[in-house]
Amino acid sequence: MSETLATLPGPAPGGSSADTERKGVEAALDLLLAEHPVDSTEPTELFGHQYDAGLAWVHFPEGFGGLGVRPELQRVVDDRLREAGVKPADHTRFFGMTLAGPTVVTHGSDELRRRLLRPMFTGEDIWCQLFSEPVAGSDLAGLATRAVRDGDEWVVNGQKVWNTMAHLADRGMLVARTDPEVPKHKGLTYFALDMHAQGVEVRPLRQITGEAEFNEVYLTDVRVPDADRIGDVGEGWRVSMTTLMNERTTIGGGAVRPERGSGAIAEALRIWNELERHDPVRRDQLIDLWIDAEVLRLTNLRAGARRKAGNPGPEGSIGKLCFAETNMRIYEFCVDLLGAHGLIDYDYDMRRSDMIGLVGPPGSARKMFLRSRANSIEGGTSEIQRNILGERVLGLPGEPRVDKELPWSEVPRS
Ligand SMILES: Cc1cc2nc3c(=O)[nH]c(=O)nc-3n(C[C@H](O)[C@H](O)[C@H](O)COP(=O)(O)OP(=O)(O)OC[C@H]3O[C@@H](n4cnc5c(N)ncnc54)[C@H](O)[C@@H]3O)c2cc1C
Incomplete structure (x- = not known):
């Protein structure tokens, strides 16, 4: 079973007082700004150094963009970098920094973390979220996009919708059904999809403002390496x-x-x-x-x-x-x-x-x-x-859920 972020190695025993953690973060900031002055360092390069210094997501483990300290200390980093003239993350980094990063660090193998987290933080890899489908929004666990195993790869077919930034993205957080014969929450698997792979088609959807922030994404025989799976097969709901x-x-x-x-x-x-x-x-x-x-x-x-x-x-x-x-x-x-x-x-x-x-x-x-x-x-x-x-x-009684125990393939749908 994958570790949860709460159980990942944190600060060294005995050195975890609030003061010590804060001083550690401030010292790392001093060093970062001394070695890589904001005025003379190209932004993507500076973000890379920020990641290497453990100041990208301070609560992530050391070596993976963090220092294993309390998440509230990220504000110390962000304030100090803003004062030093670093521009805040633009919107294209939103899905990587706030959704994909925590997911990869919590459920991904060390190999995946090493491969995905740094370019996600620097903005070299833009991420989007491929969850919703035409008949699976609130009922996400009912989704129908299929991933079928073929050796070291999965072959994915289906349609996603309302996918913000998919037109700019290099990677997508993809949830697909890998086993239709078990109840809906149990047959899902999570992948880091290469949005440039053959068979990925992104079409704009125009919103009430006229803008097309989001898209529909068609997946036709897209081959996804098993190495890009995040979490175990069938664990996609938890991820x-x-x-x-x-x-x-x-x-x-x-x-x-x-x-x-x-x-x-x-x-x-x-x-x-x-x-x-x-x-x-x-x-x-x-x-x-x-x-x-x-x-x-x-x-x-x-x-x-x-x-x-x-x-x-x-x-x-x-x-x-x-x-x-x-x-x-x-x-x-x-x-x-x-x-x-x-x-x-x-x-x-x-x-x-x-x-x-x-x-x-x-x-x-x-x-x-x-x-x-x-x-x-x-x-x-x-x-x-x-x-x-x-x-x-609040612990109130749940809604009646008539399809919870049925195999997904037997659930009636339109
Ligand atoms: C601007 C925008 C950006 C988005 N970006 C993304 C994205 O990047 N990636 C992505 O995957 N998705 C994205 N979405 C999709 C979003 O997550 C879904 O629209 C949302 O989860 C609702 O699903 P649905 O549209 O299918 O509506 P439905 O689930 O069909 O809901 C229709 C109505 O029924 C109500 N309803 C449904 N079930 C229940 C229930 N059990 N109890 C009470 N009421 C219920 C809902 O509240 C709603 O009012 C985006 C949506 C918007 C508007």
Whole structure:
């Protein structure tokens, strides 16, 4: 059985006090910046040195981009590098850094970790997520893409959908069915798919904003080396859970900036301040939203500080749910404030995008009103987050699941 991130080797015994860990991280940062000055080092090269120094994901094991220390110390690294002039990761690195990295380090062999993690962190390999299918979104375990073993390879056929960044990706986190004769959760296997392999076809899907952030991906007789399998055969559900828990926590936590009054609520305030007349009803609404945004920010900061090690648990759904609902309400309020101006000035021309626009820059409220409709769907719908919180956090009785014990091949589907 694969190790979990929580059981991987951590800091040396006896040297694990909060102070010692922090000093270790600061010393590694001093050395990194002294040996590779930001002004004279090409960004990809600098990210590579950051990985080698164990400052990519500080809670990962040594030798694999980390130092085995508490994850909250990543903020020390990010703040210090930002002050030194390093630009934050662009959106194309999102899936690698936040989803694929934790999955590979938790379930991948050392050979896979060595091969995949460094180029993922530097951005030389862009990653996407190939989970959802036309009839398997919330019910991910029902997916139908097949992988059939052929010697040292697997032959994959099927269709994935809503795959953000797939048009730019070099690798895809692919979950496929390797055994249709066992219950749905047990017959899945997880692969690191080479997106440039023969038989991978990526087609754009245009969103309500006009942009095509995401795609449908057709897989026809794609040959995947067994060496690119992450986790054991039939363990794909467990591996996917690591990806999904990190996704929820990232959307919920990462999209909320640590500075008070920043992000979407800053846009609402900016528009409010530009209005000529301030009516008291709208003022009340703004204050309500401000309080919700502030509660969300503080909850995320507290959750980040309490996370000691390893992958996030089902509690990550709290941040995801609250972020989605709050963000949508703030942008609705912005468009209400703009009145007739909220309806104009935005075109719907088809554009390819290299952005994942969870929170927009100043002046983007019209577009963000449309884009934020996706917040309660992407990364798992709000209904599913409520189910997770009810069943796995509060311990309430589960929904009836009539197909849980049936072999997947016997489950009726459209
Ligand atoms: C902007 C965006 C980006 C995305 N990016 C990716 C990506 O990169 N990779 C990827 O694999 N997927 C991606 N997705 C897909 C996303 O994960 C799915 O859309 C989502 O999981 C919902 O699945 P579905 O669309 O099939 O809806 P369905 O599962 O068909 O749900 C339809 C409705 O039924 C409700 N519902 C379903 N089951 C239950 C239940 N048990 N209890 C209560 N209500 C239920 C849902 O909440 C929803 O309202 C993205 C989606 C969006 C919008």
